[in-house]
Amino acid sequence: MIHGISxxxxxxxxxxxxxxxxxxxxxxxxxAFEPAISLDGAITVETPQSLCEEYRRLxxxxxxxxxxxxxxxxxAVSPTHPDAxxxxxxRDLQRAALQRAAWLGAKSFLVVPGAVTIPWDRTYPPAxxxxxxxxxxxxxxxxxxxxxxxxxxxxxxxxWNGLMYSPVELRSFVDRFAHPRLGVYLDVGNLIxxxxxxxxxxxxxxxxxxxxHVKDFKLAVGGLTGFCKLGEGDxxxxxxxxxxxxxxxxxxxxxxxxxxxDEALAAVHAxxxxxxxx
Numbered sequence: 033m034i035h036g037i038s039x040x041x042x043x044x045x046x047x048x049x050x051x052x053x054x055x056x057x058x059x060x061x062x063x064a065f066e067p068a069i070s071l072d073g074a075i076t077v078e079t080p081q082s083l084c085e086e087y088r089r090l091x092x093x094x095x096x097x098x099x100x101x102x103x104x105x106x107x108a109v110s111p112t113h114p115d116a117x118x119x120x121x122x123r124d125l126q127r128a129a130l131q132r133a134a135w136l137g138a139k140s141f142l143v144v145p146g147a148v149t150i151p152w153d154r155t156y157p158p159a160x161x162x163x164x165x166x167x168x169x170x171x172x173x174x175x176x177x178x179x180x181x182x183x184x185x186x187x188x189x190x191x192w193n194g195l196m197y198s199p200v201e202l203r204s205f206v207d208r209f210a211h212p213r214l215g216v217y218l219d220v221g222n223l224i225x226x227x228x229x230x231x232x233x234x235x236x237x238x239x240x241x242x243x244x245h246v247k248d249f250k251l252a253v254g255g256l257t258g259f260c261k262l263g264e265g266d267x268x269x270x271x272x273x274x275x276x277x278x279x280x281x282x283x284x285x286x287x288x289x290x291x292x293x294d295e296a297l298a299a300v301h302a303x304x305x306x307x308x309x310x
Contacts, residue, residue, distance in 0.1 A: 033283065034064050034097065034282075034283060034285065035062055035063055035284075035285055035301065035304045035305060035308060036062050036065060036066055036100075036285065037065060037286065037287050037291070038068070038102065038287065039053055039065070039066060039073075040104070040288055041287060041289055041291045041297075041300070042291070043056070043292035044292075045073070046069075046073035046104070047072070047073045050087045053074070054090060054091060056294070056297060057096055057297075058094055058096060059294055059298075060297035060300070060301045061298070062297075063096070065091065065096045065097070067087070067102070067138075068101070068102050068103065069129040070104060075087070075132060077125050078128075084132050088135065091136075091137070092137075097284070099138060099283070099284050100138050100139070100141070100187075100286065102142035103126065103142060103143060104144065105125045105129060106144035107144070109121050109125055110146055110147050110150075111146045112146025112147060112148070112163075112164040112167040112168055112171075112195070113146075113157070113159065114159050114160075122146075123170065123174050126171060126174075126175060127174060129141070130178055130179060130182065130184065131178070133184060138184060139184060139185060140184065140242055141185065142187050142245075143171075143175070143188055145168040145196075146159070146167060146171065146193065147193035148194030150193065152256060161194075164194075165205070172186065172214065173209075176211050176213055176214060179214075180213050185215055185242050186215070187216060188215070188216055188217060189216075189217040190202065190218065190233075191219065191222055197228075199228075199232065199233040200236060202216060203240060215240050215241065215242035215243075216237050216240045217245060218230075218237065218245070219244075219245040219246075219247070219288070220245065220247070220267055220272055221246060221247030221267060224248075224249040225249050225251075225254065230272045231272055239280075241281060242283075243286070244286070245285075245286050246262065246287055246288070247262070248265030248267050248289075249265045249266060249267065250264070250266060261299070262289060262300060262304060263303045269310050273307065274310075287304050
């Protein structure tokens with residue numbers, strides 16, 4: 033497996049200028065970097081093709097792999113919002129982000145398919161569950177033809193969004209489309225706080241898992257403050273890594289943890305390298 037770091041993990045997060053973010057990741061020793069596409073970050077849904085391709089060349093020259101790109105756009109403009117106009121804009125933004133991910137050279141694109149609730153945003157109006165599933169399906173239906181044309185995978189991430197908290201439901205949702213460009217971006221750390229066991233998710237989702245995010249979580253703390261340094265929480269790492277190997281997963285494993293300084297990034301790199309050996 034290939035260790036990497038998320039744009040969101042760096043100082044300034046997704047606003048960290050792309051050249052500086054690459055330099056941060058390189059100094060820490062990572063093999064891969066996952067850029068984030070947002071409304072107002074270093075790479076946005078309006079970033080031109082020429083600049084994306086310049087960033088692509090810069091990454092290639094640096095020796096860093098940019099195999100994946102991510103988007104947190106759903107938290108700002110949800111494709112499953114009760115307001116139809118918001119849903120429409122949410123789908124448009126994700127389609128624009130997918131295009132930029134392809135221009136950057138990514139082979140997989142992380143998508144949060146929507147939200148029933150957003151734990152840190154009390155202003156978000158709860159979406160009816162069954163409707164949210166249908167609206168998430170509309171998003172996928174719009175993205176798949178674009179993904180097929182661009183040669184990039186759409187990977188649905190499991191997050192704290194009140195939607196598809198069961199691996200069986202997520203598996204059924206993905207299988208409904210029967211499309212080779214659709215899969216799962218499994219976030220191991222997001223499962224622990226929802227009383228889930230990552231190896232079971234890996235077993236049930238199998239080859240549908242196209243990419244992996246890692247973070248750790250302390251059950252005794254709980255809530256949004258429960259996320260912690262890799263190796264210091266309750267993720268069963270040995271069992272999780274063994275489960276990934278059983279399904280033949282050997283692609284990127286991207287750390288999504290707060291690590292603003294060079295020292296913190298180096299510590300994340302060391303911890304991730306150790307976890308990958310388990």
